[in-house]
Amino acid sequence: MLTIETHGRVAVLNVDDGKANVVSEAFSKALNEGLDAAERIADTDAVLIAGRPGRFSAGFDLSVIRDGTPEQAAAMRRAGARIMHRLFVHPQPVVIACTGHALAAGALILLTGDTRIGARGDFKIGLNETSIGLALPTFGLELAKARMPATQLTANVIQARLHDPDSAVTAGYLDEVVESDQLMATALARATALAEISGDAYGTVKRRLRGESAKIIAESIDAI
Numbered sequence: 001m002l003t004i005e006t007h008g009r010v011a012v013l014n015v016d017d018g019k020a021n022v023v024s025e026a027f028s029k030a031l032n033e034g035l036d037a038a039e040r041i042a043d044t045d046a047v048l049i050a051g052r053p054g055r056f057s058a059g060f061d062l063s064v065i066r067d068g069t070p071e072q073a074a075a076m077r078r079a080g081a082r083i084m085h086r087l088f089v090h091p092q093p094v095v096i097a098c099t100g101h102a103l104a105a106g107a108l109i110l111l112t113g114d115t116r117i118g119a120r121g122d123f124k125i126g127l128n129e130t131s132i133g134l135a136l137p138t139f140g141l142e143l144a145k146a147r148m149p150a151t152q153l154t155a156n157v158i159q160a161r162l163h164d165p166d167s168a169v170t171a172g173y174l175d176e177v178v179e180s181d182q183l184m185a186t187a188l189a190r191a192t193a194l195a196e197i198s199g200d201a202y203g204t205v206k207r208r209l210r211g212e213s214a215k216i217i218a219e220s221i222d223a224i
Helices: 025-040 062-067 070-089 105-112 138-147 150-158 165-171 180-195 200-221
Strands: 002-007 010-015 046-050 054-057 094-098 100-103 115-119 176-178
Touching (some): 025 046, 062 070, 094 105, 105 138, 115 165, 176 180
Parallel strands (some): 054 100, 094 115
């Protein structure tokens, strides 16, 4: 599920479940352990998260939502919300390499990153919950409001508009798009540069900037 590598001062977390990278409890646990390692490894000052080629994440596991018990579905959502909250306020710079499709909770994970680099290709990125009859929970709404331009919120969140990687930049999911064979090198370069300014001030400013949204997200998790 998770492999961890270090490149200079960057911890690279590669998440790959061999399928669609659904945000299961195992997925969230793996990312949580990866962040623990990134904070523990000496001289690591930035984090780079990458998905599997072609599929960054398909979102929460719909088989659990539709076929599992309400308790199982709630536990999965809580685990996902907790790791998104942690990513959102993680003290180190967080760079995300969007390796392909990023839908629903997968797109929400993009919203937690500080710098998001996407691979150009025939990929779909966005919050498709409304189109499949699901209401975006409070933690998702807060991430959207914190990271998307206000003019994009109705189309992206209420109307479930999906984007290719290039239009996902304007929508607020990504910051930059490159050819797929340049994705990891570009993301690593951005993370390496951010490692140079990482430190107490970086984490403090991030928490202050995102504090109000982070508080609402944290409080909403108990209600899931």
